[in-house]
Amino acid sequence: MVLANPEIAGLPSWVIALVAAGGLAAALSTAAGLLLVISTSISHDLLKKIFLKDITDRQELFFARVSAAFAIAIAGYFGIYPPGFVAQVVAFAFGLAAASFFPIIVMGIFSKRMNKEGAISGMITGLFFTASYIIYFKFINPSANSAENWWLGISPEGIGTLGMLFNFIVSNLVSRITAPPPKAIRELVDEIRVPRGAGASYHHIKS
Numbered sequence: 001m002v003l004a005n006p007e008i009a010g011l012p013s014w015v016i017a018l019v020a021a022g023g024l025a026a027a028l029s030t031a032a033g034l035l036l037v038i039s040t041s042i043s044h045d046l047l048k049k050i051f052l053k054d055i056t057d058r059q060e061l062f063f064a065r066v067s068a069a070f071a072i073a074i075a076g077y078f079g080i081y082p083p084g085f086v087a088q089v090v091a092f093a094f095g096l097a098a099a100s101f102f103p104i105i106v107m108g109i110f111s112k113r114m115n116k117e118g119a120i121s122g123m124i125t126g127l128f129f130t131a132s133y134i135i136y137f138k139f140i141n142p143s144a145n146s147a148e149n150w151w152l153g154i155s156p157e158g159i160g161t162l163g164m165l166f167n168f169i170v171s172n173l174v175s176r177i178t179a180p181p182p183k184a185i186r187e188l189v190d191e192i193r194v195p196r197g198a199g200a201s202y203h204h205i206k207s
Contacts (some may be wrong), residue, residue, distance in 0.1 A: 038071045039064035083138045092134055095160020099126035103167040111188050117178040122171025132161035
């Protein structure tokens with residue numbers, strides 16, 4: 001709608017071209033950033049640090065390119081066959097993000113007891129539940145996508161909130177029954193809570 005406003009207002013062609021170029025540049029920059037995050041997360045954080053620790057930099061670069069190509073293919077498929085309107089797709093994306101990342105970020109800062117096992121368990125639980133709910137009603141059985149069939153009356157667009165709550169519960173429970181995080185991690189949390197150089201003021205306020 002924003003890109004159509006200059007045309008609707010009858011502005012000169014060069015103004016319309018500038019607005020369209022700005023919108024296209026914003027979309028391309030966002031897509032480039034997301035592709036970079038996806039490729040490096042898979043090739044470096046997942047493969048090099050966990051599964052294939054002995055791979056070379058050249059192999060890591062290869063896996064990064066494969067991951068980016070795979071992400072482009074998935075994005076292209078959903079661009080051709082979108083699961084809904086743009087607002088619905090955005091709601092799905094934010095729901096999946098809320099169910100997987102938000103609780104871990106919050107508890108990682110405000111809970112010294114949060115550890116790796118709790119974070120991984122919570123993320124898997126929230127992501128699996130939210131993605132399964134969305135896939136069932138949007139792809140497997142779209143005819144059942146109505147209020148009387150929704151769990152607790154929550155639509156697929158809003159199920160991320162419930163997935164987020166499950167993430168909070170599971171990550172908190174698992175972190176309580178497993179080993180606490182290392183001392184270095186707890187000190188890092190303290191440093192995030194109280195920025196470097198503000199320690200004296202912080203202790204003065206507490207006292």
